[in-house]
Amino acid sequence: MRNIIRCKHCGDTIELKATHDFQLCTRTSVGIDGGLDYLKRIFGSNPAEEHYEELSEYE
Template sequence: MIIRNKPFLFSFKKRRDILRKLTKNAICCLTCGDIIESKTVHDFQTCRCGKVLVDGDCGYAKRISPPGVPSEWYEDLYEWKEL
């Protein structure tokens, strides 16, 4: 399994800094089609087939998938809010 941490608190655009907050931390498993969402810290969610997992809240996002390119296993469904 490959663990990918994605700190999503800040996003930097071309000439100015834009502060964004993650409002939805979810992924869709491309193997079984489950949509799983983690809503709180340490709210570790697994899809039905067990291939992908999501963890975290709106402060960070962690995805776990088998080795290889992540886009082969899941699609990110996270949503942002600009502050």
Template sequence: MQKIIRNMIKCKHCGDIIESVHRHDFKWCKCETVYVDGGKDYLKRGFKHEDDYEDLSTVEHD
């Protein structure tokens, strides 16, 4: 099982670093290419192409 410490990504287009801090905390980057959601409950990403973002999340595994 995994424990999410930080749910964060970086958009490779505009350079925004966005973090979801609680469940259903949906955030877009400023160019609206990628989003992050889920806070510490789940890791959800949205993107146009899979290589549009860099994952900066911190996760602990039991």
């Protein structure tokens, strides 16, 4: 599984590579949390699609 999103504000792609990891994009518009156990998204307000593009992959 990959935990990865692309920020639509700054174009950053952020990916978590370890459990309990946490990352924000350059402009801190969006973030991801949870590492590889679960997927948590941090963003300003709904709808989420305006803030990031989901690139995560499941197997």
